Amino acid sequence: MTVAVTIDQVGKSFGSGAPALSNVSLDVKPSELVALLGPSGSGKTTLLRIVAGLEQPSHGRVLFNGEDALSVPVRRRGIGFVFQNYALFRHMTVAENVAFGLRSRPRAERPSEAEIRSRVADLLALVQLEAFGGRFPAQLSGGQRQRVALARALAIEPKVLLLDEPFGALDALVRKELRRWLRELHDRTGHTTLFVTHDQEEALELADRVVVMGKGKIEQVGTPDDVYDRPETAAVFGFMGESSRIEVEVKGGVALAGATAIAAATQGVPDGPGLLYVRPHDVTLGLPGTEGLKGQVRAFRRHGAIRRVEIAVGNAVLEADIAPTVRVPIGEKVAVRLDRARLFASGGPGVDTKAPPAQQPGDYAI
Numbered sequence: 434m435t436v437a438v439t440i441d442q443v444g445k446s447f448g449s450g451a452p453a454l455s456n457v458s459l460d461v462k463p464s465e466l467v468a469l470l471g472p473s474g475s476g477k478t479t480l481l482r483i484v485a486g487l488e489q490p491s492h493g494r495v496l497f498n499g500e501d502a503l504s505v506p507v508r509r510r511g512i513g514f515v516f517q518n519y520a521l522f523r524h525m526t527v528a529e530n531v532a533f534g535l536r537s538r539p540r541a542e543r544p545s546e547a548e549i550r551s552r553v554a555d556l557l558a559l560v561q562l563e564a565f566g567g568r569f570p571a572q573l574s575g576g577q578r579q580r581v582a583l584a585r586a587l588a589i590e591p592k593v594l595l596l597d598e599p600f601g602a603l604d605a606l607v608r609k610e611l612r613r614w615l616r617e618l619h620d621r622t623g624h625t626t627l628f629v630t631h632d633q634e635e636a637l638e639l640a641d642r643v644v645v646m647g648k649g650k651i652e653q654v655g656t657p658d659d660v661y662d663r664p665e666t667a668a669v670f671g672f673m674g675e676s677s678r679i680e681v682e683v684k685g686g687v688a689l690a691g692a693t694a695i696a697a698a699t700q701g702v703p704d705g706p707g708l709l710y711v712r713p714h715d716v717t718l719g720l721p722g723t724e725g726l727k728g729q730v731r732a733f734r735r736h737g738a739i740r741r742v743e744i745a746v747g748n749a750v751l752e753a754d755i756a757p758t759v760r761v762p763i764g765e766k767v768a769v770r771l772d773r774a775r776l777f778a779s780g781g782p783g784v785d786t787k788a789p790p791a792q793q794p795g796d797y798a799i
C-alpha cells in the first residue's frame with residue numbers, strides 16, 4: 434500500500450533559541466520520492482524524526498492517508514528507516530539482520546519461519562546481495578552495509594521509507610552508484626520516500642520533488658528543474674548549484690555594481706539594495722569591444738570538463754565557464770554577457786534581468 438504523507442503547519446522548538454521548525458507544511462504524494470535539502474541546521478532531520486514518531490512536534494499535524502499519525506506509536510506507524518552509518522547488528526549475519534524486524538513482531542503478527550526466509554531471500558535479491566546472507570556486517574563494504582540497512586528497512590513492508598543521509602559516509606563514487614541504484618529500486622517498489630540530504634546533486638538526481646529548507650522553514654518546493662532553473666528566493670539560488678553573487682544597488686530599473694550598470698531588471702524592482710545571481714554556465718565571454726560588459730580576467734582554474742574563469746566587472750567579480758581549449762591569460766580584457774541572471778530585491782522575489790543599457794566608453798574603468 435502506498436501512502437500519502439501530509440505535514441500540516443508543523444513547528445518544533447527545543448528551547449529558548451530560534452525554532453528548529455516553523456509552520457512547515459508539505460504534501461507528499463503516494464509513491465513519491467521527495468528530497469529534503471538544505472544547509473546544516475535547517476531542520477531536515479527534525480522534520481524526518483517527527484514523521485517517524487521519534488520526536489513530537491510543538492504544534493501541527495502529520496497525517497498518513499488523511500489519518501492522524503502522531504497518535505500512532507512508532508512501532509505501529511509502519512516506517513522503514515535508514516540513517517547514515519546505521520549500525521547493523523554486528524553479531525548477526527546479513528540475513529538475520531534483514532529478518533530482525535519480522536522476527537521481533539508479536540507472535541500473532543509474525544510470519545512463519547519459512548515465510549521469513551523467503552522474504553529475506555527476495556529482499557537480498559532486490560538489493561543485489563543474494564550471495565551475502567551468511568556474512569557478518571564486518572565482512573561487507575560500506576555501500577553493501579547500507580544496502581543491507583535498506584533491505585532491513587523494507588522487510589517490514591513499511592508504509593513510508595525515511596532515509597537520513599544514507600550515503601553520507603561513503604566515498605563519492607560509491608555514493609553515485611548507490612544513488613542510481615536507489616532510484617531504480619524506488620521505481621520498482623514504489624514506497625513513499627522522504628530522503629534527507631545536504632548534497633544538492635544527490636537531491637536533483639534522485640528526487641521527484643525537492644524541498645529546499647533554510648532556518649526551519651521551507652524556502653521552495655518543486656521539481657529538480659523548478660528549484661534549479663527558477664529559484665524563488667536568493668537563499669535557494671545560492672544553495673542550488675554554483676553561482677556568483679553580486680551585491681548591487683537598484684536605481685531606476687538598473688542594477689549597479691559600484692558605478693557599473695551590470696543588469697537591467699525587466700520588472701519594477703524597487704530602488705535599493707539587491708542581490709544579483711548568475712551561474713558560471715550562463716556567462717559568455719567575447720572579444721573586447723563586442724557586445725557585453727567590460728571585464729578583465731583575474732584568475733582561472735580547471736574545473737572538471739571546463740575551465741572556470743574569474744572576471745572583474747567594475748567592482749564585482751563573477752565566474753564564467755569556458756572550453757578548456759580556450760586560453761585567456763590573466764589580465765586579458767573581455768566582453769562579458771550575462772545570458773541569464775536573476776535579481777533579488779532585499780527580501781523580495783527574484784526577477785530575470787536583461788542586459789543593461791549601452792555604456793558610454795569610459796563610463797567605468799577596470
Ligand SMILES: Nc1ncnc2c1ncn2[C@@H]1O[C@H](COP(=O)(O)OP(=O)(O)OP(=O)(O)O)[C@@H](O)[C@H]1O
Pocket residue numbers: 447448452453471472473474475476477478479480631
Ligand atoms: N535534541 C535537540 N535539542 C536541542 N536542539 C536541537 C535538537 N535537535 C536539533 N536541534 C536544533 O534544531 C535545529 C535543526 O536541526 P536538524 O538536525 O533538524 O538540522 P539538519 O538540517 O538536519 O542539519 P544537519 O544537516 O546538520 O543534520 C538545529 O539548530 C539544531 O541545533
